[in-house]
Amino acid sequence: MPNLYEGAGILTNVKLDHVSKYFDKVIGVENIDVEIRSGEFFTFLGPSGCGKTTTLRMIAGFYYPTSGRIFFGDQDVTYLPPNKRNIGMVFQNYALFPHLTVFENVAFGLQVRKKSKQEIREKVERALKMVHLDGYGNRRIDQLSGGQQQRVALARALVIEPQILLLDEPLSNLDAKLREETRVEIKRLQLELGITTIYVTHDQAEAMAMSDRIMVMKNGVVQQVGTPEEIYNRPNNQFVASFIGESNLLEGTVEEMDDRLVKVRISPELVLSGWKENAAPGVQLKKGEKTTVSIRPESIREASSSEQGEENVVRGQVTLSEFTGVSVNYLTRVGEHQLKSMFVNRGFRVYQRGEELTISIPKESVYFLG
């Protein structure tokens, strides 16, 4: 039998070849066709129920696709049993072994690989330390808090240093500090060992920060695959634009257009101009035609009084003011539209509901979605 476990050095790109999965009549995912490169950190992103877990489970071998094939490298693994795949997986529901202690849970995969007692002990302890659970080895799983259980699940998957790491919301129950640390740790491991990592998260910031590439899904269908910057700055469609980070999506008509600049009228009070090249792939802007403009809230600035009346500077009324610590978020009414904006908390004065606020929208932040 091939020793899959001595994986170091093996290139493992994961290819989903037109994969679909139906549950009876319910669509799990449909026609996913993507290749995840060896050693890549790849993220599945999408709203709840869009098929992330389903896809992950097919890669792990717990579901067989209804149609399509899955390859690891050249090998067709569509029907290969999970234990032959040399994967490590963190399950969304942890799937810990209730009858084993924390230590035994983490040690499980190493025992399967017939490591020596000594090695197991060392590795498990290192892994537990990594997730800040040193000293918890002898606890029963039901004596742990939710987050602690999640960390055990994580340690259990990481300790075996698999060739492919499948992480299904592995940090969802951890606090920001711990997430941060664990993220760094996962990333480090991934780079060090060249592990191909597939990551599911509901946290876009996390996805942005960690991923080499991101696949955005919706209702089982892939919307866009690309680097974080591509996805954030050049979304394929409205869904991606609004799903990844906040976005003001405004519909308007192209009023003027030259080689570089496009001017769009959104409403009588609101005209925005932006660079022509800032358009989603395939979007053809034409004078007089409808277009949708996307503006990130954080790109909006408070305008100084001197800017009043300049291009892309508008005045409105604050309808919601929300303090988040790092920033203050406003909803500002301009005509019939509500513009979201986010100002970083730098000790500026905080506008309250009802106050007037003048905002400026930089031209380079106006993006045309067609």
Next chain:
Amino acid sequence: MPNLYEGAGILTNVKLDHVSKYFDKVIGVENIDVEIRSGEFFTFLGPSGCGKTTTLRMIAGFYYPTSGRIFFGDQDVTYLPPNKRNIGMVFQNYALFPHLTVFENVAFGLQVRKKSKQEIREKVERALKMVHLDGYGNRRIDQLSGGQQQRVALARALVIEPQILLLDEPLSNLDAKLREETRVEIKRLQLELGITTIYVTHDQAEAMAMSDRIMVMKNGVVQQVGTPEEIYNRPNNQFVASFIGESNLLEGTVEEMDDRLVKVRISPELVLSGWKENAAPGVQLKKGEKTTVSIRPESIREASSSEQGEENVVRGQVTLSEFTGVSVNYLTRVGEHQLKSMFVNRGFRVYQRGEELTISIPKESVYFLG
């Protein structure tokens, strides 16, 4: 016995009177003494395993305190069975009834309350709509994705419009959009019905945005109770400062001090001055003595070249540059220190690892933790 179910109008402040809970020798929580006001939105915040769930479970009646008492209003409920408490709870592990459909799960609490079929149908449907699960009523729980399950759990707790709502990480598996919407919905319900809400989250931004007050815990011990602003801007100690949002914690010696300004030397390269009143409660600054300074990364600005050499303006080398979509985060080395800073993404140029960067730290953002 008062009819707790007809809760409207009853004031339900929740008082934890020196409550401790030990599991054999393990400390769950210790000596919690706090009063949650009627109708308040109160959040427990703290690292994984700090005792949030334990406290919540005591309020719900699933644990009896090892010592201390719990009051709802005037009534001592320490040993009152959970079903007599008129609470709604979202469990960290969802605890859905696997043998019931989505609809039946959500309807459960209403059936207990002997509502009419008609009313149940309406309310359940409204609740399912609220969590975007309309049309899923007949599904079995095992046919739902992780996030969908969490939403059922949420709907089940909200639909009974309890007097006290206990939410244990109710949104941890939802994407940002849905979290946002659900947060708004929870908040609306809470305000409309005057529900006392106790919320556990690992997401500080969420806690900040929603809470009237926050209780920060660590290892079972309360660190600070206060409004989001208080906690963020005036943390009681280093733990709170670093746990709530990011913070640069720097140790130094008070070099100069007058009535308003304090100047602290952190390292040969780094001297920071700030306002004297910006000090944690009980901190006495004295010239020549040690102090710890806290600076929020988002308060740090990129300095223009003209500011070079001014007070609180330093030059350093970028050691980490991270793009999160909304912002770019840097680690900048200044002498032996690494300063975290966060610049909102406004299409500025992104500095790469190794480049030089000049940053400015506003005086009003320098906070003394003693």
Next chain:
Amino acid sequence: MYSTSNHSWTPSAMKRKTSITSSPYFVYVLVSPLFLVLLAYVIYPLFQTFIESAQIDGTFSLQNYLEFFSLKNTSNLEALWTSIYISILSVITCGIVGVGMAFLLERYEFPGRKILSVLVMVPMSLPPLIGVLSFEFLYGKSGIIPRAFQAWLGLNEVPFALSGITGVLVVHTFTMYTYFYMTASAAIKGLDPSLEEAAASLGASRFYIWRRVILPMLTPAMVASSLLVFMISMASYTAPLIFGVERTMTMQIYLSRTNGDLDMAATQSTILSIVSILFLLIMRWYQNIRNYQNMSKGISVHRTEVKSKVGKYVAMILSLIGVMILLLPILVLVLLSFSVDGSWTVEVLPTEYTLNHYIELFTDSRTWRPIANSFEMSMIATIGNILFGVAAAYAAVRLKFKGKTLLDVLIMIPWALPGTVVGINLIAAFSEPSVFSLNQVLVGTFWIIPLAYFVRHLPLVFRSTSAVLLQMDRSAEEAARSLGASWWYSFRRVVFPMAFSGILVGALLAFVQGIGEFVASILIYTSETVPISVEIFQRMYAFEFGTACAYGVLQILLILIVLFISQKVSGNNNITV
């Protein structure tokens, strides 16, 4: 690809492996041995029975069935009705007692709980032959209790006595509630405690929680035990006989056979199995409507709280009373084993006591042979049951394949048939060499009895194991696979320990049943393999009633030891105070 690795395998080697195990038909490869064995031991004899019933003078005819259902002589129909009626009532009474005891003993911690939870299983160790008699001694017209009341109230006649359907139900409840008790205990242990908490947080009272959450969640366990109880009640013989309910299916079969009406007997057996299969199908349908698998995220905390003091003592007293009542018939056996044969006539309690029965037993060198035989044969059968039953349960619950229902039916049939019929089928099947017996004549050898026990008690392990498997979150197994564990490894390290409570329950039931088995044993035992039940029968047959009782007491003691050890092994540590 993989060229950088230095091992010698090639993708094609992998492919070959893959093609077998990954084929959708692989599961059939897995389950076909199960079917084969069942075919040999169940279908084949049963089919012969059916052929016999539907053949008159070598031609196909449903004459026997017409006769069975004819309205001219309704005794068959009456018997069918009585059997069904008794069986359903038995399921209900056993369910109430069994689940009630499980609730008290699993959910409350009080002094002596552990002892009680062993004692509560003892009734299943009651030796069938003398066991039923002890009910007579206890509640019959001349029984201790009616006579005690008579003496106490100064009446001329006994105020009450157990007879008829009530009597049957009492005996059935007593001897069979353990199915419910044991499967329900295992299920309650495996129940996610957070479900109860969720219900309580939604305002549900204890009772409501039981009705809407716990009992429905126990469905797999209840279905399992209902099936076991229903079927064995259908096949029950002695109890109805003793209490004068003579118009039952088993009695009809017996009579047909003594009359030499073999084809009618076959007809009746067939109908009996059809009724049981129908019940099985209904229960399966009911069970499949819902999902019982634990769906919570992570592992829930077991509640460590002690309930109210009052509840604790009430539970203690209730279970004490329950256990006392359940132990009475056994105590009567003990009493009888010490009383002089024939001396106990009109008195409430025996008047003359003696140690002679025990002396006789312990001085006879052959006393231990039957005991050793029974333990050995039952042990062998139980090991087989575990291997086969657990595998079958796993296949039925976890694997997807066509013919699941059939598998289920096949496994359950031997339990549904009267023991005599099973014995006779086995003799018929194995008195000549056949493929299924590896070309051996099994009749007259040691192996025929373990085989009979195996076939007959397989449903116990199968049922109780599938009940826990249905409850168990399957993602733990997936986690094991994802960590590289082969199917077998993850089965061994994860599935088996997690399902252990259920498997143990089944194994214990099978083992104890094996020790007590009489009806089939008497037809197939050899002089080398006299089981304890046959030995007791022989003592009774020789009118050594006291010695028979002493023997029975010995058997109970040994079973008690087994139960006690198993209790220790299973480590009853889910409730900690």
Next chain:
Amino acid sequence: GSTSKSDEKKKLVIYTGRDKNVVNTVISKFKQKYPDIEVEALTMGAQEILERVRGEKANPQADFWWGAPQTTLMTAAEEGLLESYKPGFADKIPANYKDAQHRWVGEMLLPEVIMYNSKALKKEEAPQDWDQLLDPKFKDKIVIRGVMQSGTMRMIYSSMIYRLGADQPQKGYEWLKKLDANTKEYTPNPTSLYLKLTRQEGTVSVWNLQDIMIQKELKKMPVDFIYPKSGAPILVDGVGIVKGAKNADAAKKFYEFLFEEQTASELSKKFYQIPTRTDLKKPDWLAGTELKPLNIDWAVMAKKEKEWMQYWDANIKNKGKK
């Protein structure tokens, strides 16, 4: 094949319906006489023997069938389960106690008599003849071994019908109906019959003479018998060689041994058996009792029994009181 090598012990497998003590006594004697034959005796009820022998027909495991009522033996013989063998002593047994084709031979006689609790009733108080059982004074004093399951009881009940005219069973049915009215209970097995009788749930029953004697003398139970004045149905309990027996030689040896004078008289003394052999002396304990048989044609009985008993079961049992 039967036993082959000479140095190997010969084997003999006996299925027996006799009680353990009888079996042990006889077999140990037999072994003294034939030390080279290893005897295996399996004890079970006559019905079970029939089932087993039937099931094993294709490959018989047993050699000798020791003990079953003649009706069962007749069934077995009809089904071809018994070997035809004429033992040496055959002539000493009256023709009505053996099969004409020598497939079975009666070993002992079981007169069916009236039994009573001698502690509760004096001998004179007990019913002296069958018809007295119907006397209202015995109402609810009679307990009867469950009829349908017991060969003995079926025989007794059929005899009662036969006695009153086999061609017009209605009379017999009437009689049995009255008996049913007086019967308190049918017991599921002999043990509980004795238990109920000694515990005075009832005081009168009908049963076979040998068992009553054993209970009375060996077990010191408070029971005794009354030999009905008009005569008793005398059941024949017999033996036979199983067809296809692997150790037919040994079985024949045992056959002969069982009927030897010494064996028979010992069994008679110790276990109250009444041998079929006419040439033996009447046992002491029977002194004073004349074994007067009811005049019964067993062939007719065998033919009718099933029908009569089914009728009884369906129409008479438990209906007499109404």
